[in-house]
Amino acid sequence: MLILAIDTALEACAAAVLDTDAGELLAQEQLLMKRGHAEALMPMIARVMQSADLAFTALDRIAVTVGPGSFTGLRVGISAARGLALAAKRPAVGLTTLSAYAAAIVGQSGPAPVISAIDARHDHVYFQIVAGDGSLLVRPTIAPIDEAIAASQFGAPHLVGNAAKILAERWPKDAPQPVSVDAQPAPDISWVAWLGAAANPGTNPARPFYLKAPDAKPAAQPLLAAQAATS
Numbered sequence: 416m417l418i419l420a421i422d423t424a425l426e427a428c429a430a431a432v433l434d435t436d437a438g439e440l441l442a443q444e445q446l447l448m449k450r451g452h453a454e455a456l457m458p459m460i461a462r463v464m465q466s467a468d469l470a471f472t473a474l475d476r477i478a479v480t481v482g483p484g485s486f487t488g489l490r491v492g493i494s495a496a497r498g499l500a501l502a503a504k505r506p507a508v509g510l511t512t513l514s515a516y517a518a519a520i521v522g523q524s525g526p527a528p529v530i531s532a533i534d535a536r537h538d539h540v541y542f543q544i545v546a547g548d549g550s551l552l553v554r555p556t557i558a559p560i561d562e563a564i565a566a567s568q569f570g571a572p573h574l575v576g577n578a579a580k581i582l583a584e585r586w587p588k589d590a591p592q593p594v595s596v597d598a599q600p601a602p603d604i605s606w607v608a609w610l611g612a613a614a615n616p617g618t619n620p621a622r623p624f625y626l627k628a629p630d631a632k633p634a635a636q637p638l639l640a641a642q643a644a645t646s
Contacts, residue, residue, distance in 0.1 A: 416433075416434075416435040416436065416475045416476070416612055417432065417433070417434055417435075417441075417469065417473055417474050417475050418432065418433040418435065418474070418475065418476055418477070418478055418608045418611050418612050419431075419432055419460070419463075419464070419471075419474050419476075419477045419478070419499070420432075420433060420477075420478045420479070420604055420605075420607040420608035420611055421456070421460070421477065421478070421479040421480070421492050421495060421496050421607075422479070422480045422492060422512075422515070422601060422602060422604050422607050423452040423456055423480070423484075423485075423488040423489070423491045423492035423495075424480040424481075424482060424483070424484030424485065424488050424489055424492065424512045424601070424602075425484050425485060425488065425512065425533065425577060425600060425601045425602075426447060426448065426449050426577065426600040426601055427445055427446065427447050427448065427600055427601030428445070428446045428448055428451075428452045428455045428456055428459060429443070429444065429445035429446070429459075429601065429604040429607075430443070430444055430456070430459050430460045430463045430604065431443035431444070431463060431604040431605060431607070431608050432463055432464065432466075432467040432469060432474075432608075433605070433608035433609065433611075433612065435609075435612045440605055440608065441466070441467035441468075441469070442462075442463045442464075442466035442467040443463065443604055443605065444459050444462060444463050445601075445604055446459070447600055447601075452487070452488050452491045452492070453487075453491045456491055456492065456495055457495065460495065460499075471499060471502065471503040471505075472503050472504075472505075474503060474505050475505065476500075476505050476506045476507065476508055476611060476612075476616065477496045477499055477500045477503075477505060477506070477507045477508070477611075477621075478496075478507075478508050478509075478510060478607055478608060478610065478611020478612075478614065479492045479493055479495075479496035479507065479508075479509055479510070479607075479611075479621050480492060480509070480510055480511070480512045480515055480602065480607055481493060481509035481510065481511060481512075481621060481622060481623055481624040482511065482512060482623050482624035482625055482626070483511070483512055483513065483533050483535070483541040483555070483557070483624065483625070483626050484512050484533065486623075486625075489623050490623070493509070493621055493622065493623060496509075496621045497621055500621070506616035507616070507620075507621035508611050508614040508615075508616050508619045508620070508621060509614075509619050509620055509621040509622060509624065510607055510610045510611060510614060510619065511543075511555060511624050512531075512533060512541075512602060513531040513533065513541065513542070513543045513555050513576070514531070514543070514610060515602035515603070515606050515607050515610060516531040516533075516575045516576045516599065516602050517529045517531045517543070517545050517549075517575065518602075518606040518609065518610055519575070519602075519603050519606050520573050520575055520595075520597070521545060521547065521548070521549040525547050526546070526547045526570075527547050527570065527571060527572060527573055527594050528544055528545065528546055528547065528552060528566070528569040528570060528572045528573070529544070529545050529546075529547070529572060529573045529575065530542060530543075530544050530563070530566055530572045530573070530574050530575070530576075530579075530582065531543050531544075531545075531575055531576045532563060532574065532575070532576040532577075532578035532579055532581070532582055533576050533577055533578055534577055534578040534581060535557050535578075535626075535627065538559055538560055539557055539558060539559055539560065540557070540558065540560055540563050540578045540581065540582070541555065541556070541557050541578075541626055542555070542556065542557075542558065542563045542566075542576075542578075543555040543556070544566050544569060544572070546569075552566075552569060553566065555624075555626065556626060557626040557627050560581065560582065560585060561585075563582060564582060564585055564586060564587065567586070567587060567590035567591060570591050571591035571592055571593060571594050572591075572593055572594065573593065573594050573595045573597070574593045574595065574596045574597065575595075575597040575598075575599065576597075576598070576599065577598060577599065577600050577601070578598075579596050579597055579598040579599075580596060580598040583596040
């Protein structure tokens with residue numbers, strides 16, 4: 416199976432092509448960035464596909480991170496995945512950013528739980544917790560940092576994600592201490608690809624996975640008020 420993987424959810428723009436039969440990435444590229452995903456993504460995808468020496472119609476599916484993450488970044492990646500899937504007549508699948516973070520550790524961590532955490536700002540984090548075998552302990556949610564830290568009840572964890580260091584710095588001294596702290600700015604694109612290969616297109620659609628509303632609200636009411644005042 417040939418998978419094109421895309422990630423623009425957080426502070427990186429990344430694309431890769433995975434050949435599951437060969438068990439390797441044919442090409443990959445990642446740029447760390449806070450802004451500019453829209454301008455960087457399509458040229459990056461073109462370079463990755465050229466490096467893999469593949470036409471889009473040779474792909475079996477397209478995988479993309481669907482959140483949590485930046486609203487703007489998510490729209491860029493998901494729109495690209497849907498557009499390419501439509502043009503190539505291939506399915507597009509969506510993977511959560513939290514699961515992509517955890518995938519690199521699950522199966523290699525023994526019994527230790529894995530806490531994936533993303534900075535949601537305002538002293539909150541998006542997080543999920545899985546056991547060492549990948550079974551879900553706490554569903555993806557957004558919560559105050561102190562509530563996420565209450566996960567110490569599950570034992571000494573692996574912390575991963577762009578908020579891993581934030582949790583580690585506030586981890587209770589009297590609780591089992593983290594086994595590892597991996598503060599990646601974005602998930603490893605290879606794991607986005609592998610998760611995409613395993614995902615069921617029918618139950619993992621390429622659509623945004625939001626756990627909160629946007630911070631910026633449309634100024635609809637003030638605009639309507641201004642129009643009414645001048646009419």
